[in-house]
Amino acid sequence: MPAVVPRSGVSPEARRSLRQLLDDADRALATAFRDGEDASALALRRGEIVQRVVVHAWGACLGDIAAAGLFAVGGFGRGLLFPASDVDLLALVGENSPTLSRALENFFACLWDIGLKPGHAVRTVAQCRELAAQDASVFTSLLDARRLAGWPILAEQLRGILDDPALWPPRAYLAARLAERDARHARYDDTAQNLEPNLKDGPGGLRTLDALRWLGRRLANAPDFDAMVAEGLLEPVEAAKLTRAEATLRRYRYALHLEAGRAEERLLFDYQRALAARLGFEDEHAKNLGVEQFMQGYYRAATQIERSGTQLVERFEEMLEPSAEPEPVGNDYLRYGSRIAMRNPHLFVRRPAALVEIFIARLDEPGITGFTAETMRRIQHAVSQHGEGLADDQAVLDAFLALLRRGAPAVDALWRMNRHGLLAAILPAFGKVVGRMQYDLFHVYTVDEHTLRVLRNVARFADPAARRDFPVGCEIWPHIERPELMLLAALFHDIAKGRGGDHSVLGEEDARAFCTRLGLPDDQVALVAWLVRQHLLMSTTAQRQDITDPDVVHRFASVVGDWEHLDHLYLLTIADIIGTSPKLWNAWKDRLLSDLYTATRFALRSDxxxxxxxxxxxxxxxxxxxxxxxxxxxxxxxxxxxxxxxxxxxxxxxxxxxxAWQTAAILRAGSATPLVEVHPFSIRGSTELFVYAPDRDGLFATVTAVLDRLRFSVVEARVLVSNTGMALDTFLLLESDTQAPASLQRAEELRARMLRALDHPEGHSAPKRGISRHLRHFQMVPRVAFSPVGERTQLSLVCTDRPGLLAAVSQALAEAEVRVHDARIATFGERVEDFFQLTDRRNAPLPESRQAILRDCLLRHLGSDTPRTALNANANA
Missing domain, CATH: 1.10.1200 (Non-ribosomal Peptide Synthetase Peptidyl Carrier Protein; Chain A)
Known part of the structure; x- marks a missing residue:
């Protein structure tokens, strides 16, 4: 074994020169990127520059001959370094010695000192083998290892680990990689369509492409896409799509590193607008912003990677499966074990309707889990060849309608059709919303992802196991005579997003045209079109209006018209809310919608x-x-x-x-006031707070200040005064962090704190708290409007959500000397829409002069310096 010959290392002057060299190179690369050069080429160029510097430092610190070898791993092993990427290194040593350890310490310290961020490990070959045998991720990291300097024999010994057939054989390696993928994706809600996606590790991210290459190398000796094409695992067009998608993500990642100035892999709101501008995206109109186009580019690339990756993994699995004898499935298909294939390779070209029929056959045949690799390839070819002509093929539309008539089971088929691009070919309008995001905090998924989740939510109503979560919905579902109409409404309800104009109106037109082409009767076409047009009606009525008011219920019932429309709308509304964001659904909304449903059914049968x-x-x-x-x-x-x-x-x-609960509390208390009762989980699906005390001005502000300090969200407030001047105030609450009702302990804490505050009302203003990072990027101009409601004045406030908002509004109401009689609190992502019924202190409607005073108080407490003329809204407009 050669002796270790340590060098004196890199002098301070040389380190400064190396640091300057790297800084100059990074500036030149950033300029080249701004001038439009390819991100992949620039990342390779940076990798080459850093490699020269690292090799120079190795030689200076350890000498040309040493009992160690230096290997690039990770992205550096593949030759790619983005502007702020870590420089991943593996130092393989023949044996450990104090002299070698000091030399390696000097080497890595030098790299840190010149501005590189080495992620490094020092191991013997035996240690590498032991760790690789225990952990597939360690084995995988060695696949990318590339020798840079040092003892050449160590590279041969490293290859011996990778070439050992007993170490992670194909089946075991595939299972380990899929387990790692599933665990990683679970951290990102199993979708690439998140608001702040991770370019590197999220579903459809760059790590997915790395994993496909690792699998190709280990399972088929095909380490890149060209080799996979040669092996028949990928079609040339598929490889081209993956290459284009990878180029998009690399471009975005390069720009993100430059914008963040660090190794940030998440497309945070902090950077999205700036990145869109940096990459040349401009606003088309208010409903197609430049930032939305930029993010759509990401989502489409990630979706392509995720779809192609899933299909490629299925081909790997098929490759490892033992061969099976074919069994006939109908006249057109064959079964090979758990996979289905077409008999005639030209079936999809000659009879396009078979593209849909094979998905139906997959549903009907027990035990089928997928298509054969050849079948997947034929589907891709046929979809590409026929294109949007499938949308005008009546036989295809007939088959599509037959699929939808299967009801809930059809939803899984629709998901798979989307993965192959078939759904967008049959519904071209759906293809336009693939990757379409909305730049807000309310819609946490892209339009296509949201639509598919809504479909899955609709299918849940058919599952008896979901009865506990959706008792009313599961009761309604068996009475839905034509489930295909529900699925069509779910498919079209958001299909016109991003076009400009009202998406409900435009979507209604699309739905009506498509359902007519399907050959549905006029009454069924009308029902689907009506559901698309009115799909927001029930949620907005329930959350923004007082559904205990018979007038509100009857106005809603007059639009709904009959039980059939009501049943369909109720199911679509729930599926839509949960599909928008799982965090939006809670027991309070469940009860609110079921109450409106029940009240409307009564109204529809009453004259x-x-x-x-x-x-x-x-x-x-x-x-x-x-x-x-x-x-x-x-x-x-x-x-x-x-x-x-x-x-x-x-x-x-x-x-x-x-x-009954309020009355019992008053009777038990006798004459003792103030009285505070808290029901942790009330009949309304929330925590209910009841305050019984002598009425006084400012009581509402005191109560809301305490609720804010305790981090409770108010979803509804009912402020009544008894005939003898006692406040009968009811607040429905959820925990701010979890949007769940309070625990017994929290309920008791609330009761005690509220009693103390009512006994000593002075000094109970709400604390001022900063807004979250997310909300900072979605600030909007507050809108204040007044309108008459009977003997009261209704205040409508639309503004950006923030901690302590209701408490701040309550302080403004008290300062303006107005009384609150009712409050409806609705939050939609970052947007708050609150409604208050007010009077002056003589219980009369607010005159215009008092409205102006209140408006000024609100804007001051909301921290807005926007001119009043920009905030005034005519409620009757």
Missing amino acids: VSHATIAGSRVRECRERALGMLVAERFTPDAIAKVWADFPDLSFLRHRPEQI
Whole structure:
């Protein structure tokens, strides 16, 4: 073994020169990128420059001959270094010695000192073998190892590890890589379509392409896409698509590193607008921003990588499966084990409808898990050859309708068709929203990803196991006579996003045209078109209006028209909300929508007047609440004494369970006030707070300040005053962090803190807290509008969400000397839409002068210096 001959190392002057060389090179590369040079070529050039510097430092610190070898691994091993990438190195040593250890320490310290960020490991060959045998990720890192300097025999010994057939044989290696992929993707919600995706490690990211090459090398001795084409694993057109998608992601990653000034791999909101401008994207119109076009480029590339990667993995799996004898499946298909194939290789070209029919056959044949590699290839060819002509082929449309009529099982087929590009070919409008993002915090997925998730949510209503989560939806689903209409409505509800104009109106036109081409009867076409046009109606009515008001329910019922439309709209609404963001769904919204559904069904079967319905509801509420209270051994006389002080609105706006709970609390308290009761999980699917105290101006502000300090979100507030001047205030709450009802411990903490605040109301203003990183990028001009509502004035406030917003609004209301009688709180991502019913302190509607004072107070407390004229909105416009 050669002796270690350490060198004196790199002098301070030489280190400064090397640092200057790297700085000059990075500036030149950044300039070249701005001038439009290819990111991959620039990353390779930077890799070459860094390699020369690293090899020079190695020679200076360890000498030309040493008992060690230096290897580039990771991206550096593949020759690529982006502007802020780590320089991953492996030092292989024949034996450890103090002299060698000091020389290596000097080497790595030198690299840090000249501005490189080496990620390094020092191991013997035996240690590499041991670790590689235990961990597939270590074995994988060795696949990219490239010798830079040092003892050549170590490279041969390293190749011996990789060539050992007993170490991670193909089946075991494939299983390990898929397990790693699944674990990594789970961290990103199993989708590339997140608002702030990870370019490197997210689904469809650059790591996915690396993994495909690793699999190709280990399983088929095909380390790149050209080799995979030669092996028949990829078609040339597929390889070309992957190469283009990779070029897009590399370009974005190069720009991201330059913009962030560090090794940032996430397309954070902090950078998205600047990156869009840097890469030349410009706003087309308000609903197709430059940043949205930029992100669509990413999503489309990531989607292509994810789709092609999934298909390539299926081909690897088929390659490793034992051969199976074919079994006939109908007249056109054959079964090979768990895979299905066409009999005639020209089937899809001669009869395009078979492209859809094979997905139906896959559904019908038990135990089928996929297509053969050749079949996947034929599907790709046929879709490419026929293109959007499939949308006008009546036989294809007939087959598509037959698939939709399978109901819930068809959804999985639609997902697979989307993966092969077939869904976009049959529905060209769907292809236009692939990768279409909306630059806000409400829509956390791209339009195509959201649509597919809505379809899956619709399918859940057919699953008996989902009854616990969706009792009303699962009760409705068996009565849906034509499930294909629900699936069509889900497919089209957002299909016109990004075109400009109202997507509901444009989508209605698309849905009507497509359903007509499908040959559906006029009444079915009308139902699908109506669902697309009105798909937001139920959620906005429930969250923005008082659904305990018979007038609100009857207006909604008059638009819905009948039970069939109501059933379909209810299911679509729930599926849409959950498909927009899983965090949007909670027990409170579940109860809110089911309450509106129940009230509307009653209204649709009733011909009596609103006044009669209101009176009937008051009587029914009294009777049911009385029964509950008597069962708790309260006397009718005591109950009647409490209720004599309740306004009729209490019985109209609250459920019997709430009235019984409030009444029991008052009776137990006797004459003691203030009274605070907290129900951790109420009938309304939230935590319910009841405050019974002498009414006073500023009470609402005191309560909301305490709620803000305790980090509760108010989703609804009902502020009533008894006939003797007692506040009967009800607040429905969720935990701000989890959007879940409170625990017993938190409920007791809230009750105690609220009692102390009501006993000593002074000094209970809300703390000022900074807004989150996400919200900083979505600030909007607040909009304040006033409109008459009976004997009150309604304030509509639309603004950006922030911590403590409601408490700040409450302080403004108190400062403007107005009274709150009702509040509806609705949050949509970063956007808040709050509605308050107000009067002055004489319980009269607000005159214009008081409205102007309130507007100024609101803007001051919201921290806005925008001119008032820009914020005033005419509620009647």
